[in-house]
Amino acid sequence: MIAPVYAAEVSPASCRGLLNSILELSINYGILVGYTLHLLFSELGWSQSLQVYLGVVPSVLFQLGVLAMPKSPHWLVMRGRLGDARQVLQKISNFEQEVQQRLANIKSAAGIPESCNDDVVEVINKQQSGKGEWEEMSIIATPAVRHIIDAVFSIHFFQQAVGLDSVVLYSPTIFGKAGITSDRQKLLVTLVVVLTKTIFILVAMFLVDRFGRRPMLLTSFGGLIVSLFTLATCLTVIGHSDQKVMWAVVLSITTVYVAPTLTRDT
Template structure:
């Protein structure tokens, strides 16, 4: 197997793949909770007679509560391990689903949504980190993007659940939609207990013997396993040839809490600062470019375009879920071949075109009162095109990139901060879209998202170096600028 920047895509280790698939199941549950609310909101609004403002709160509270879950998950995963953090996330989802399925009032429904939101924060942080840490450099993009595939599957299942249960009596239908997620949550909690722990976390805790045993299972051959073990040991400052569990792990690696916060946020090295900017920036733009508006409120978009029947709106929304899933699957094939940087730049460029087209056709549809069939058709096509371009690049690269660029000591905290920013932007869009739609029209809102996408393209071009084929232990060096470089933009342009 070739090493370094030119590393080719090799066969996928079946054991590592199985571990990543199980870890990604937590993302299916999160995706389901997100997608199912799109249709459930229609029926919740009818039963409880709530305003648009309360509808926005119901949609966005999940992500506000994830702000608590993601940093907590980072710290938790550093203390008790990646595996048990997934178990905790599953249990939280189970509790949230039960409360939402019960939902006798709007207030209780919000409580259940908040509980599930904490689980979202845990899930979004831990699934890509675990997958990244068990995978080889040559297949890390594929395995680390599996949680995003899981989200897409979950969203599609949520949309299908909306369609299947929409014919039930009002008081029963949406409760089944929301409560049924408790079943896979329980199943996942049990399955996760049979997964191995991340070998990188085990080494960080001084459990070298266990780490070596697992590393041999998740690597394609003994040579690769030994290479990966040596790189991890070198990165945390212990003897590369030592396999004794009694080895002394440096205090700087074992220490948790305040010291890591200070080193990462207050006094970072130049390379760590660049990593932090890249990690936060990509999470910020993933949702600032408007994807949650389409995922949660696609029925509103289709209504403005001329689709007025609720059943038809939900059916058209299923097309959003199917498009998302199809292009996420395509991205998992491309990400280790094309590379993160090329994929995300192509993705955002396509999003700009699709959002501009969507804004244009929605303007024409509104002016005609939704009577022009061609504006309806083109509005649906550009909506699906936007979802396709988003999911072929920006969606998976966001999670792969942040899971791989942070050094081991800062990975849990760094990814947790990135997820917190991600959820904050998600909540901002989901809780303000209806208000923005009223203030500047739905078309104007999508023109705004197109403008933000242009800014995102510029940011990604200058701040995201290519990471394809690099080991996790090489990342900090990748983000180190040469002293002789004229500017950071010249240095970044080399990748």
């Protein structure tokens, strides 16, 4: 979870939602590439171990990219390196006023006076003095912060509890229950599911900063409720029917495409 925290810290406020969504887009893009390579290697008769070896390439590129990334402004300020933090903020902010505001907020959190403009200052380590943990606990104990923590935990818990990942991972099984029996066809339709989800994440990336996270989250959860209920109902009908119920098959396939595009991209 370091990546989204770092992205939120170094991103300008104007495009913070867009840049934070890149993590989810990258995950689904990797899944899409994996399914595509699996299908390609199956058609060519190549060893699947080669697909695993290919994963080394983006890992090396990622490692090289990390070396060029700027250091965390919060980390620099906590170590008294205000000059370095200011330089980083000037690179990642849109306006000088934003630089000053963000630096002032970080200095306030670190216990550094806002009027201090030295490049290097001495910062008292609260943990060494034994006050850091107690101060953090006293902050968490306030009703406002507890409300924020409850909201964050609830959103992340229910986002995982709805089982969207299981819809994607078990989509071949779901398609099999819907009447698609060929392994190649299952792989193809699963590939389309991941592709559809990736496209919708890309769309949400450009809408989240325009319409806001809360409206999009409410809309996506509403659609998710309808999609999962429809999918469960259709699979129940298919499982208890001796004949092929075409309307249930069509709705099952449709909801498998729709459900994974919701909530995770917001």
